[in-house]
Amino acid sequence: MALWFGQAMLADGWRKDVRVTVADGRIARVEAGVGAQADDERHGVALPGLPNVHSHAFQRGMAGLAERSGEGTDSFWTWREAMYRFVDRVDSDALRAIAALAYVEMLESGFTRVGEFHYLHHDPAGAAYGDPAEMARAVVEAARESGIGLTLLPVFYAHGGFGGEAPGVGQRRFVCDVDGFAQLVEAARGALRGLDGAVLGIAPHSLRAVTESELAAILPLAGEGPVHIHVAEQQAEVDGCLAWSGRRPVRWLIDHAPVDERWCLIHATHADEEELAAVARSGAVVGLCPITEANLGDGIFPARAFLDMGGGIGVGSDSNVRIDAAGELCMLEYGQRLARRERNVLAGGPGRSTGGTLWRACVAGGAQALGQECAGIVEGAVADMVSLREDDPALAAREGDALVDGLLFAGGRVDSVWRGGRRLVSGGVHVGRAAIEARYRDALRGLLA
Amino acid sequence: MALWFGQAMLADGWRKDVRVTVADGRIARVEAGVGAQADDERHGVALPGLPNVHSHAFQRGMAGLAERSGEGTDSFWTWREAMYRFVDRVDSDALRAIAALAYVEMLESGFTRVGEFHYLHHDPAGAAYGDPAEMARAVVEAARESGIGLTLLPVFYAHGGFGGEAPGVGQRRFVCDVDGFAQLVEAARGALRGLDGAVLGIAPHSLRAVTESELAAILPLAGEGPVHIHVAEQQAEVDGCLAWSGRRPVRWLIDHAPVDERWCLIHATHADEEELAAVARSGAVVGLCPITEANLGDGIFPARAFLDMGGGIGVGSDSNVRIDAAGELCMLEYGQRLARRERNVLAGGPGRSTGGTLWRACVAGGAQALGQECAGIVEGAVADMVSLREDDPALAAREGDALVDGLLFAGGRVDSVWRGGRRLVSGGVHVGRAAIEARYRDALRGLLA
Numbered sequence: 001m002a003l004w005f006g007q008a009m010l011a012d013g014w015r016k017d018v019r020v021t022v023a024d025g026r027i028a029r030v031e032a033g034v035g036a037q038a039d040d041e042r043h044g045v046a047l048p049g050l051p052n053v054h055s056h057a058f059q060r061g062m063a064g065l066a067e068r069s070g071e072g073t074d075s076f077w078t079w080r081e082a083m084y085r086f087v088d089r090v091d092s093d094a095l096r097a098i099a100a101l102a103y104v105e106m107l108e109s110g111f112t113r114v115g116e117f118h119y120l121h122h123d124p125a126g127a128a129y130g131d132p133a134e135m136a137r138a139v140v141e142a143a144r145e146s147g148i149g150l151t152l153l154p155v156f157y158a159h160g161g162f163g164g165e166a167p168g169v170g171q172r173r174f175v176c177d178v179d180g181f182a183q184l185v186e187a188a189r190g191a192l193r194g195l196d197g198a199v200l201g202i203a204p205h206s207l208r209a210v211t212e213s214e215l216a217a218i219l220p221l222a223g224e225g226p227v228h229i230h231v232a233e234q235q236a237e238v239d240g241c242l243a244w245s246g247r248r249p250v251r252w253l254i255d256h257a258p259v260d261e262r263w264c265l266i267h268a269t270h271a272d273e274e275e276l277a278a279v280a281r282s283g284a285v286v287g288l289c290p291i292t293e294a295n296l297g298d299g300i301f302p303a304r305a306f307l308d309m310g311g312g313i314g315v316g317s318d319s320n321v322r323i324d325a326a327g328e329l330c331m332l333e334y335g336q337r338l339a340r341r342e343r344n345v346l347a348g349g350p351g352r353s354t355g356g357t358l359w360r361a362c363v364a365g366g367a368q369a370l371g372q373e374c375a376g377i378v379e380g381a382v383a384d385m386v387s388l389r390e391d392d393p394a395l396a397a398r399e400g401d402a403l404v405d406g407l408l409f410a411g412g413r414v415d416s417v418w419r420g421g422r423r424l425v426s427g428g429v430h431v432g433r434a435a436i437e438a439r440y441r442d443a444l445r446g447l448l449a
Numbered sequence: 450m451a452l453w454f455g456q457a458m459l460a461d462g463w464r465k466d467v468r469v470t471v472a473d474g475r476i477a478r479v480e481a482g483v484g485a486q487a488d489d490e491r492h493g494v495a496l497p498g499l500p501n502v503h504s505h506a507f508q509r510g511m512a513g514l515a516e517r518s519g520e521g522t523d524s525f526w527t528w529r530e531a532m533y534r535f536v537d538r539v540d541s542d543a544l545r546a547i548a549a550l551a552y553v554e555m556l557e558s559g560f561t562r563v564g565e566f567h568y569l570h571h572d573p574a575g576a577a578y579g580d581p582a583e584m585a586r587a588v589v590e591a592a593r594e595s596g597i598g599l600t601l602l603p604v605f606y607a608h609g610g611f612g613g614e615a616p617g618v619g620q621r622r623f624v625c626d627v628d629g630f631a632q633l634v635e636a637a638r639g640a641l642r643g644l645d646g647a648v649l650g651i652a653p654h655s656l657r658a659v660t661e662s663e664l665a666a667i668l669p670l671a672g673e674g675p676v677h678i679h680v681a682e683q684q685a686e687v688d689g690c691l692a693w694s695g696r697r698p699v700r701w702l703i704d705h706a707p708v709d710e711r712w713c714l715i716h717a718t719h720a721d722e723e724e725l726a727a728v729a730r731s732g733a734v735v736g737l738c739p740i741t742e743a744n745l746g747d748g749i750f751p752a753r754a755f756l757d758m759g760g761g762i763g764v765g766s767d768s769n770v771r772i773d774a775a776g777e778l779c780m781l782e783y784g785q786r787l788a789r790r791e792r793n794v795l796a797g798g799p800g801r802s803t804g805g806t807l808w809r810a811c812v813a814g815g816a817q818a819l820g821q822e823c824a825g826i827v828e829g830a831v832a833d834m835v836s837l838r839e840d841d842p843a844l845a846a847r848e849g850d851a852l853v854d855g856l857l858f859a860g861g862r863v864d865s866v867w868r869g870g871r872r873l874v875s876g877g878v879h880v881g882r883a884a885i886e887a888r889y890r891d892a893l894r895g896l897l898a
Contacts, residue, residue, distance in 0.1 A: 063855070063859035064804075064854040066792075068801065068850070068854065069797070069800065069802075070793075070799060071799045073791050074794075074796075078792065101842055105860070294783035297786035297789065298787075298790070300787055322858060337744070337745075337746035338743055338788075339787075343524055343527065344519075347516075353516060353518075354516045354517070393550055393886050394513065396889065397894050397898075398514075398897075405514070406512070409770055410512035410513035412513070441842060444842075447846075
């Protein structure tokens, strides 16, 4: 099969008249400056698919339900109480229904792989399911139905606060000990068998939820796979970590764990300069979730400083309050602009486009964070691609990186999406949307009744 | 004609099974708790249409073209240079083509009336057109073609800086003296004749562009119509005003002009508490443009404090870098959350929804700012309405204000839009989009060639 594009973002820059030959789900050949052949599918503009480094898929079902004020000042912590109430009602069927719609929406927006930070392990009473992979299997089936690439990150969650504090009742569906976690990881590995392009990693939830010895005990379970952790999302977490250990959370992590290229630090919003430098040196990726971080009032990550240190970034849709690949990059840049009262903060130098720079950075950083061996429109890579229509009015008469700026900032829309060479989205709509949407609505009616 | 909705946001709150009878473009009757009659059009959820208080329609054509770094630090001021270069090439045909698409996009997103802050008066050489309304007529025709409600605000622009500084060459198409402006306003009045629901106001551009005596001379030209002015968008403007007058710009304006309910202060980003209190007392509306203010790195308006003082707000799409009614309200709230590290900052009290509160506030404030005599889904008002689909997955199993939260924060989509009782948008697409979009693309190819 061959696809032909009027313009494409390749590893060495933008090229016109690009023919991409796909075989066995991978890009077998990339030719630029050539005409389309008779059987080629013709499209407008090709971009590499964007990895989504951080998702809690079930939270898509409560999107918009926590935008109502409680008593007193609302914060991340009051939101978390609302999330705990919602999660109490989610069983494996509901999880599968919600996750499948979330993954459909991810593909439609241009995300081709998701890192599912999966912590919903036990039944509503907090007891282990007969099959430890009961809930993981729902995530896997949702990925299979939608066709998205899945990096499954079973979460280790043992405590309710720094220093091994006992977990709260709202956390009963998440918690396990090291042995139980080893079983969960093994069961997840089984559940992933046969899923095309699946990657398995692990995710110690946060320094609130994991002790030093537990962290050391679970890390070998990752094998060569990625390791993700929430860190420094809220100032209260920084304060709590300082009170407990005398160190800030990112500093503590770097000092107590073998943080390297396999790691992805989710949020790191309140990292200071010294911590950022240490992360950049480690080779770890920072997983930013700009829409969720705005929604939860987390704050603004010092992205300019981190990129200047050579740090790698990816983006994630996290709470899935809104699923929008371009919107995440837009919000990332807009947060910087509002904080610094400047423009094109993350463009990275004279003449460079903010959109093009961010798309490339988050394709590379995201692929690393999700354990993909190679990314981008390049021979040998998995054929994960996004196309835009050249006649989209938001992109009219644009070329090269200006097309990405139009996608991020001016309301340009994704047209088609391929994952592993399969065209899953056409005209902006996922091929399986209707049935997945109907099942989602049924599930929501049950959950919110 | 009657429309029947499963749920509707009425003046006295949410009601179910609502029948709205429309006659001569106005809402003749509103009944709640009644069944649909045989000939009624049935829809899901009804909201009042949102007024867009601030637009420079031609800037839609350069959306995304200034997201590329220049030399040194980019800012509002370097963006303005890019805008001046673009505007040099826009003639009345191009303006009409661009504005028509912008207005189509506004309607599709839920804006039913636009305040066009119109300063592009002269030909590319800076000479007056034979018909002073040459460019205004292009705006009027674009409004007519799209069907959007138009409040036309011809702009008085005479100077390039505080204290009557001479205008720069980039401003040559905007500038005129008081007599020339009187002719422009008269010509605009003529151009609006026959346009259903048209309102005429005036807009002194900013305190940079207008002297005290000029301001006094032009105000009578507004008659009973609205008066809009840019103020305190950038810290540099505050500094410039202080250096020139010893007062901050909002303070200067309140002290030197009869600011009252007819006025709309656009941005007011860098107003201090004392200025905010004076604006709130005046009854003027503050016109916030959150997406543009993020894009331009303006900063974050202290909206919580202003609303607590009883201040009125509306929203505008301003540079039209992205046209998204719900997105403006979302960005307004997200800016507050990022700055304060709280959630539901603008909800306005326990149990209140952020989305519902903001939608109502901006319908009321926007209508006031655009010279509408009455707004909302209420007998006697012009029938400007928006519907959502109850089966939109982002709104599944939601009721009342949670639907608005779903629209703003969770990716819910507008289905149909009525302006003056005419259904202009159906299934999210404007009835005239195809032809208007094609003409826009042709115009852009010419402009960007």
